[in-house]
Amino acid sequence: MALTSEDRDRAEEIFFDLLESDVEASEEDILRLADGDRAIAAEVRSLLAASGEASTILEAPEPIRETGTGIGAYRIIGELGRGGMGTVHLAERIGDYEMEVAIKVLPPGLAGTVARERFVAERRILARLEHPGIARLLDGGWTDDGRPYIVMERVDGVPISQFVQECDVNTRLELFLQVAEAVQYAHRHLIVHRDLKPSNILVTPEGRVKLLDFGIAKLLDEDDSTESLTRTGERMLTPDYASPEQIRGEAVTTASDVYQLGVVLYEMLTGVLPFRLKGRPLVEVERTVSDTVPKAPSIRLTESEGEGRRTARALRGDLDNIIMKALRKEPEQRYPSPEAMAADVQRHLEGLPVQARGTTSLYILKKFVKRHRTAVVGASLLLLSLVAFAVVSARQARQIAVERDQVAFQRDTARRVVDLFVEVFEAAEPQNDVNRDVTVREALQAGVVRIQTDLKETPYARAAFMNVIGSAYGVIGDREQGEELLREALAIRSEMDSLGLDVAETMNDLGVVQMRAGQTREADSLLTGSLAIREARGANPDDIATTQVNLASVRERQGRLPAADSLYTLALPVLEQTMGRSDRVTVVSRKNAALLQRTMGQPAVAESLLADLLPDARTLAVRDPAELGKTLASLGVVRHERGDYEAAVASLQEAVDILEGIPSAAPSEASARQSLAAALGGMGEYELAEQNFEQALQRRRSMYGPTDHRVAGVLSNRAHMWLGAGDRERAEPAFREAVRIVRADRSTPWATRAQLEVNWGWTLLALDRHAEASTIFRGVLSAAREGMGVPNRLVFDAQWGLSRALSQVGSPEAAEEAYGLAIRIADQVIPRGDARAWRLRLELGELLAEAGRVEEAVPLLSAAADSLASAPGSNQAFVDRARTLLASLVEG
């Protein structure tokens, strides 16, 4: 009868158990083990029958036997251990049988330079170390066939985890102090061990700790070339003891040894490892070690039976805190050295207070944030736990006797929780993605209910939470809900101190919500107010600068470009100094400031600012790759505008590649794709361009809905390409649709709308619909006059377009006046000698000639003809046009 695969597994399991236990099992025993299943029992018997012979026929290869051979002054007499890079032999000194040593020889076949160099590196490391807690280097040299070897003190001991099984807690701690001291000694000699685990930490029968195996240790003072030799990744590292940075393959420092000491102490005290990693998928292992906070040792023991529960009481508090501090995910949060950790253990032994603070629920929350920072569901869960945390803190606050301290405590906890929330929320912000909003909205709603009921008596905390949830509503595009909460927060906070910093904070946040909703006027007054308070009350410089850059965004949206520019000038140096050049807020603000230069008609300035920003964005990319993608995209756009299509396509393609891999960056990816399409169109790669336009369009429609100005942007760019390719029929309906959308969508930024209208106006000119075109251009120009102090390229394009339109449908006087103005603007915003400046004069000359004002026309035309012959962006057709007209005028 055929066995099922479950039956086979079962039979194999029984077979192996019997094999291991090494007892003769009778037929009855086997049948009983097989739960009476005869087929399984038969299978077990057949396996058992074959196994005796089988094991002699197929052998796993043994390590190359060197027993009996001599190495230097030693003779190999046995084997101590075996690792990936060779065997550790037991040897005796020839002529001195009393002296046993451990010898490590580079195995034959590994004579290649890399392995050899590393072997030599280990020898060099060991030579530096002379400490009773570290197995001593005795000798070293080369075998007759040219392999390096190391002779070490032979340690007669057992792994520390095994040794401590019979010890009480204090004895275990004393032993740990020895370990920490040996590691500290190595660090003082600029050596990081990197592979601390019980099997490398032996305890002799006398109770002396000996550290072994510096095979992957690293010399801190050597340059990078040896780094590749000693890198952790080069050897099979069990993940059980690896620090998060080791697991991720990042730079390893002394802090990794501190982490591993934490794992070792954890195991010494509880008998188990912080995480059970064996047999779990690799991705999960990495995530666990990087993100999960292990259970505190005492909690782990409480889960066990008998003995463990008693030990648990001894661990609760100090020892939990000490171990958890060593096991922090962030290296800089751990003990600065093994010595510092040992000092805390010593303090505990002496009954003194330790330095390690309790791993608060806030710390655990922080981990939670990290883990869920990109997940939508995570954001909503997080919110609920944050509120729960706030409620607990609020209750604690009520127990504080002095009211002033109570207020300070509330403010402090609320502030910290809020910071966390904002961090996660901003990171998980795929802007206005409709699908996502449902869960987040529900979570926010639940949060509001809890705030109203549970935080009734703690107004500070309540206001802080209303503030943050209100901002969150703003982020998901629900202005009304956001505004309501923020206004309530504002009311509570104003009652306590109407011109306080809390009020300024809420005004700032409400201003941002209003700005996002396109309410620039309200946003302006709120942010201006916030800024005034922050400045008057001496707020932190970075808070002041943050409000300044928010206000700059508002001013830009209003078209008040110089005002925005001067705000950036004030804020950016402060941000760079307080938050750092590669901080996210700084990078975003610098990018916005650069883009403002572009809007102001200074693409060269914009490009150099962005190129400057790029290295910092690349630094930031470790934490926030999306921001790098956005910076590259902006750079690409500016390069396109400056006519450098190839560089533009390169930047934009890199941007798209980066952004594509980040789900929350879908909106930016769509923008980058659109810009890439436009740049490709500029190069005449219409097919590739078309593909990218289509993808961008689909993304945006599904993200924002079909009537958002961001959809119009894609349509307009696509139409522009068709226009350039000479296909007016395809260009026109797309433009019309785009213009209709931006006019209806009130949140359209000024520059976006103006650009679109100007493009549309020129399309109308191309279609000979001059009257319509002139209306469009007039609209743009009057909006620009309200907003801007200086003319820019958009204004120039509009003014030129208006001149063209008027020369066809207006009075000659009006057209002439329009051209005069266009020429003056051109002299300010168009590079000197650029063809466009001379084409304007050519057109004005034509206008004058038609009106019979030949004497005025001729000098204009001849100057234009000469200059157009050599001006960048010109072509022969313009020159011919000017020359032909000149000739006819002179003849006439």
Added chain:
Amino acid sequence: MTRSDITQLLVAASDGSDEAIELLLPAVYERLRTEARRQLRRERTDHTLNTTALVHEAYLKLVDQKRIEWKNRNQFFWVAAQAMRRILVDYARGRARQKRGAGFTLVPIQEAAVASAEQPELLVALDEALKMLEVQNERQARVVECRFFAGYSVSETADILDVSERTVKREWAVARTRLFQILKEMIEA
């Protein structure tokens, strides 16, 4: 294939790309085979080939360690064990043809490398048997590749296959017995 390509493939493979593993195997195979041939051809009387050393050396040469993490590393050794099996079996096949021997007898084989030279027919038969075993229990076949063909220790094999050491020991004992049973049937048939 350059060092950088291989490193890239390893990273992709550990992210679960089957395609990357498929591309990786021939590259690793090529490299190991060249070196194995060179060593086997040296006409050493003992025909020894330290397979473990060979794989480790290949790893150091083929992979850019700065860009690799331990999980990628395990992936490499996993692939290398499979490559090692093919190399040794191919070599044995060549030897068997030279010897024009007919059948094989069940004699103890200590090392795959030695067997490929001295009992080539047996090793070829073992490979056939392993293919049959593979159908029934793939993990057992992988354990045999790691332990027998590549010469990894129990703990190394456990790391590479991401299972416990006990599982490795069990699968090794069972696989060995099953292979013996299959080989015996082949002789009797």
